Amino acid sequence: MSEADPAALAERIAAAEKAAVAQALNLIEDRRQRSQGRIEALLGRLRERAGMQRVGLTGPPGGGKSTLTAALARELRERGDTVGVLAVDPSSTRSGGALLGDRARMSFDPADQGLFVRSLATAGDTGGLAYAAHAVTEVLSAAYDRVVIETTGVGQTETDVEHVADTICLVIQPGSGDVLQFIKAGIMEIPDVLVVNKGDHGALAQRAASDLAGALDALRGVGMAEAGDDWRVPVLVTSARDRTGIDALVDTLDAHRAAQGAAGQRERRREGETHWTLSLLLRRHGEHGLEVLGGRTEVAGRIRAALDAGAIPIAVSADLGRDYLRRVASAGID
Ligand SMILES: Nc1nc2c(ncn2[C@@H]2O[C@H](COP(=O)(O)OP(=O)(O)OP(=O)(O)O)[C@@H](O)[C@H]2O)c(=O)[nH]1
Ligand SMILES: [Mg+2]
Incomplete structure (x- = not known):
């Protein structure tokens, strides 16, 4: 697979280029760490x-x-x-x-x-x-x-x-x-x-x-x-x-x-985005991640606030992940 630049790939997806959509989906199904970074960069650039x-x-x-x-x-x-x-x-x-x-x-x-x-x-x-x-x-x-x-x-x-x-x-x-x-x-x-x-x-x-x-x-x-x-x-x-x-x-x-309506749709998607952000965090750092960050309710609240402020799920979960790693490092938790 070619090492397409995420920004260029996002543009081709927005233009509904089938080959670009297929390439993105192959990236998602690729479990290698390197691909994870690229798919996150891509998702950050996509707009519905x-x-x-x-x-x-x-x-x-x-x-x-x-x-x-x-x-x-x-x-x-x-x-x-x-x-x-x-x-x-x-x-x-x-x-x-x-x-x-x-x-x-x-x-x-x-x-x-x-x-x-x-x-x-x-x-x-x-x-x-x-x-x-x-x-x-x-x-x-x-x-x-x-x-x-x-x-x-x-x-x-x-x-x-x-x-x-x-x-x-x-x-x-x-x-x-x-x-x-x-x-x-x-x-x-x-x-x-x-x-x-x-x-x-x-x-x-x-x-x-x-x-x-x-x-x-x-x-x-x-x-x-x-x-x-x-x-x-x-x-x-x-x-x-x-x-x-x-x-x-x-x-x-x-x-x-x-x-x-647009507002109702946005609200339902926001619920889904919150859920997804949570699952991204869980996928990377497990239940331990949730625990260290203060538990599910606390984390869900933070996620919703960040999404309301205009952040995208992938960035919010990355932020939470960094916070988790910081806390683990400073508290010496393992
Ligand atoms: N008579 C009739 N048969 C249908 C109709 N729609 C689907 N079928 C048949 O029902 C069977 C199952 O159809 P699928 O479309 O595979 O059903 P599905 O819900 O996707 O099945 P899963 O993905 O396995 O859950 C097939 O043999 C279809 O041909 C219909 O409107 N009328
Ligand atoms: Mg089916």
Whole structure:
């Protein structure tokens, strides 16, 4: 790999040059220390595209997330948006190529300069995976109008997709027990959009959708559904296979972005950035780092203050790391 200057690479990423995006992603996946320094320098130079949206597609295995991601990307491209896709698998040893599924993968046009697709799978290293998922999201956010992140699971936090996405869609399939599982898990983790995929299953899908709508109403009844007043979680029915309901899904993503507003989006990203900064610190210095710096609450407060003052996560974690090393050296802690 060439030793591209981070500033030059950042510029090429901002121009959505596919080769530059790929180069940055290879750097992120390169575990050598030398590459770590370079990726940090790069991330420090990236700026999110104005008005870009990060969409998370999550849900139990086999619900059709990858197929839906492909259909969604195609619809977004037809509407003129550029799209970066990231498929994250926290539990799999499958190779990157298999993750999105051969059928889904084939429906991406490799010649399309406005579309970038990448899979991440790091078996047995969820910490590294969370780090990579955040870093890749940062790179894609600098290059594309929409970033779609696919991850398997319900209410699971291993890859922290809820900390990277502006809009979270839970994708489930009809007749699978997924509805029941949502009703149980949903009390903890309410997505922004509920999608019943495989709508071509007909009555079964409609039934699942009305069960979900009923469950949401029940949660609303006890004040446990939406956190904000401006957004009512919709239940959509799609068929990724037949490409039906995809236009309504994109309309819903637009509507959520509008309801969230720039301030709401910034606040959600700030939460994610705080979480990410914390994970960068943990990755470098472990729990000991947190302890020496005064504990999680103290450190999170410092991070938020620094981010509010305009610093970027990578610089904040580097600052905290230096502080940690200083304290260790002066106190003779080991
Ligand atoms: N009938 C029907 N089948 C679908 C639809 N969408 C996806 N499938 C099929 O469902 C299976 C799983 O689809 P994937 O897109 O790989 O599902 P996934 O949620 O990404 O799966 P994991 O990544 O393993 O969690 C495949 O056989 C798809 O062809 C749909 O809308 N209708
Ligand atoms: Mg998949």
